[in-house]
Amino acid sequence: MKAVVLAGFGGLDRLVFKEIPKPEPVEGTVVIKVMAFGVNHAEMHMRRGEWAEAAEVSGIECVGVVDACPGGEFQVGTKVAALMGGLGRTINGSYAAYTRAPASNVAAIESELSWAELAAIPETYATAWTCLFRNLEISRGQTLVLRGATSSFGLAALNMAVNAGAKVIATTRSKERAGKLEALGAERVEIEGTDLSQRILERRELDAVLDLVGNSTLLDSLAMVRRGGRVCLAGWLGGLAPIAEFNPLLQMPSGVHFSFFGSFVFGTPGFPLSDVPLGEIAADVAAGRYQAKPSRVFHFEEIREAHRVMEANEANEANEANGKMVVVID
Template sequence: MKAIVRSRFGGPEVLKVVEVPEPLLKPGCVLIRVRGFGLNRAELYMRRGLWGTVTEIGGIECVGTVVSDTTGVHREGQTVMALMGGMGRTINGSYAEYVAVPTSNVVAVETTLDWDILAALPEAYAVAWTCIRRNLELKAGQRLVVRAGTSSLGQAAIDIGCELGADVIATTRRSDNETLLRSLGATHVVTTTGDLLAAHDWPGGKADAVLDLVGNSTVLDSLRATRRGGRVCLAGFLGGLAPLTGFNPLGQMPSGVHMSFFGSFMFGSPEFPLSEVPMQQIVDLASMNQYRGRPARVFGLSDVPMAHELMERNEAKGKFVVVI
């Protein structure tokens, strides 16, 4: 089979299309014929060797059809979505024509959506749903701030927040992104790289919930912008992996504000079963255009290095997907 293989750690040029054997199907796993996959910021860090243990074939999500399921849960030819379960970290990932994934990280869906649209959904919407409905426990009528609203995860969060009936504020570094963010349903758009409450277009008051996708560089500001009893969920590192230097909770965390983290590598664990995420409902809402998760750009397998390069330059503005 063809796969994108990382020859060493480094820039996009280390990714090459190579013929490799199909993955061995181990007990408890599903062999999937990959028809498409989304590209994720985490995969850039993995390619550079900044994300712990990784495999030569990257990719943390995919959509496709079942070739074989050792557990008998899924039937041959069934359309499925898969994410994490060690993909790209401990087992070869989805940058390939075939991938073997633990059954716990595979979800069957019924849909007529094209592969490129379907490929834009698994990671972004599963993570956004979990952060908003579980970690943040967002309710209708509450104020949700999505930091890095133009990212694929940010756009999914805006969709889910609006569908839930929240008042959504999206942040961006560039004022020319306002039209896009408002078209997605954001009530307010705040242009800032730092202090939310001091931004000239901040609508006043504090947030009930903040989904921070920028990361360590903004999370303390997100806490300051959240009301007593409110919640902040850190779920992305678009601003880089540098740690919080000299972090002192006693002096820097506001009293009464809750903070949590979510990483999609937890999907499939007893604490975060993937079956808890209503993927069929997400697909149905996307089919009805109530969720507007559409690929910002579609690539072929050999174009993955170019797509990585564009993502490194922050030129994605949404989800890049690959169709095989």
């Protein structure tokens, strides 16, 4: 089968097309004919050798059709989504015509949406849903600050939080992007910065913060919420550098709940993928309640271009991505 393999770590030229064996069916796994997959920052970091693990074939998520399932968890021909469970990290991922994922990391996602539209959902919306409704326990009428809202993850979280009746204050690095966030239902848009807690009117009154910027803004996020409020760290748009110094005794506000969520736990006993209502999310997308259309769609042969756009967006050199990018396999 055709696949994109990592020929070592480095630049775009490290993504190389190669014929490799199709994965064999194994008990407890699902062989999936890949129809499309989302492009994620994690795969860029893996390509550059900045991640702890990287498989020969990258790609942490996909949508497609069940080709084989020895354990009987899914019928052959079922439309499914797969994410994490080692995909692209410890086992070959979705940058291929076929992939093999643990059955615990596969979910049925029957829908009339196109493959490109479905590919924009799994990793982004499963993670956003878990952060909002499990870690932050967001409910109607609460006020949420969403840091890094113009990322694909941020846009998904904004869609969901607004639809759940929360008041969302969204942040972005560029005021030119404010209109898009307001169109999706943000009550207000603030310019992102490490001093946001000093500028925001609702300081110490906020119910929750979903921080996708990362370590550089975490202490600032903790300073914003009320007693009993919640902060969830779930992204590193500001880079992977650790916090230089964090002393909970001096810097952690009393009575504030802080949690972390990384999607790599999906499929483990405490975080079954079946907990996430992917089918309902797809239905909400189809009904227009979530504006989750992919921002750009690439063909399989254009994988290097997809990574180039993602890198330029990360460096703030251009805003060519403008949301979730996906790749379709013709």
